[in-house]
Amino acid sequence: MTKQKGKLAMPTPKDEGFRAGFAVLAGRPNAGKSTLTNALVGQKVAITSAKPQTTRHTIRGIVHREGYQLVLVDTPGLHRPRTLLGKRLNDLVADTLSEVDAIGFCLPANEKIGPGDRYIAQQLANVGKKPVVAIVTKTDTVDRQAVTEQLIAVEKLGREVMGESGFADVVPVSAVEEFQVETLASVLAGYMPLSPALYPDGDLTDEPEAVMVAELIREAALEGVRDELPHSLAVVVEEIIPREGRTEGHELLDVRVNLYVERPSQKAIVIGKGGARLREVGTNARLGIEALLGTRIYLDLHVKVAKDWQRDPKQLVKLGF
Numbered sequence: 019m020t021k022q023k024g025k026l027a028m029p030t031p032k033d034e035g036f037r038a039g040f041a042v043l044a045g046r047p048n049a050g051k052s053t054l055t056n057a058l059v060g061q062k063v064a065i066t067s068a069k070p071q072t073t074r075h076t077i078r079g080i081v082h083r084e085g086y087q088l089v090l091v092d093t094p095g096l097h098r099p100r101t102l103l104g105k106r107l108n109d110l111v112a113d114t115l116s117e118v119d120a121i122g123f124c125l126p127a128n129e130k131i132g133p134g135d136r137y138i139a140q141q142l143a144n145v146g147k148k149p150v151v152a153i154v155t156k157t158d159t160v161d162r163q164a165v166t167e168q169l170i171a172v173e174k175l176g177r178e179v180m181g182e183s184g185f186a187d188v189v190p191v192s193a194v195e196e197f198q199v200e201t202l203a204s205v206l207a208g209y210m211p212l213s214p215a216l217y218p219d220g221d222l223t224d225e226p227e228a229v230m231v232a233e234l235i236r237e238a239a240l241e242g243v244r245d246e247l248p249h250s251l252a253v254v255v256e257e258i259i260p261r262e263g264r265t266e267g268h269e270l271l272d273v274r275v276n277l278y279v280e281r282p283s284q285k286a287i288v289i290g291k292g293g294a295r296l297r298e299v300g301t302n303a304r305l306g307i308e309a310l311l312g313t314r315i316y317l318d319l320h321v322k323v324a325k326d327w328q329r330d331p332k333q334l335v336k337l338g339f
């Protein structure tokens with residue numbers, strides 16, 4: 019794969035057989051979904067929510083390996099308690115799951131299968147057609163015997179809920195000890211369609227993150243001046259990099275962003291008197307971005323004039339359109 023930031027990686031002949039698609043990790047609260055997502059993605063940058071146009075799902079992380087790419091998404095409605103009943107809930111879940119290629123259903127090894135698990139299993143079964151891989155999580159918390167017993171119980175649940183063939187696979191993992199995490203990744207990848215990578219490799223999560231970050235900054239920058247520069251503002255996230263030397267729990271991301279306007283007069287509007295407006299934009303956007311990325315950031319905003327960028331194809335490419 020070539021590394022082309024901001025562009026889709028094009029398949030080359032050696033990518034024949036490459037698989038790429040969407041998977042969701044389901045399971046009740048505390049089942050280990052987030053920890054497993056992080057173990058699968060194995061990234062230093064916080065894996066966070068972002069909604070690119072290609073999917074209605076929130077992307078949790080992207081697993082990019084030699085022959086495949088798994089896009090882990092979150093599906094609203096799946097983990098919801100029974101507040102929405104009957105058909106409405108089934109419709110909602112079916113609808114939100116219609117875009118994923120496989121479902122990983124997390125059940126902790128150290129807890130008996132309960133009504134919450136059964137309820138979600140039922141929802142997944144009702145959707146039909148989608149392969150459901152049962153994942154017995156946190157295997158490090160119990161002994162081998164208990165893992166075996168849980169695997170048997172999960173198999174049984176699969177046959178009860180999904181019918182004779184049961185779950186598509188049952189995989190025990192420990193995210194903490196990184197036991198079987200790669201096995202799980204390749205099992206899920208086996209259910210992805212043949213497809214070139216959906217996101218560029220390299221910056222595994224940058225792409226959807228950057229889109230979302232840019233959107234937050236654009237929103238903040240247009241606040242109150244929408245009439246004056248509605249479409250004359252392009253936001254390009256140049257980089258999101260972890261600040262070196264920060265201790266755990268005190269991580270900081272440096273987010274460097276360029277705002278492009280078409281004319282010097284517009285630059286003056288964005289910056290404001292003595293830079294006051296830009297500082298306000300920065301403060302407002304930063305709060306949203308920190309909430310999105312789940313970590314503190316240092317936001318570095320620059321305003322530049324790119325003359326007539328909307329009409330100039332070269333500029334458009336440069337600005338990521």
Ligand SMILES: Nc1nc2c(ncn2[C@@H]2O[C@H](COP(=O)(O)OP(=O)(O)OP(=O)(O)O)[C@@H](O)[C@H]2O)c(=O)[nH]1
Pocket residue numbers: 045046047048049050051052053054155156157158159191192193194195
């Ligand atoms: N020992 C051990 N603990 C784990 C493992 N995976 C997750 N945990 C712990 O289990 C708890 C819940 O894990 P999460 O990953 O937050 O679970 P979740 O399913 O994302 O939870 P919600 O966000 O509430 O839906 C946390 O305290 C984790 O540290 C594992 O493989 N081994």
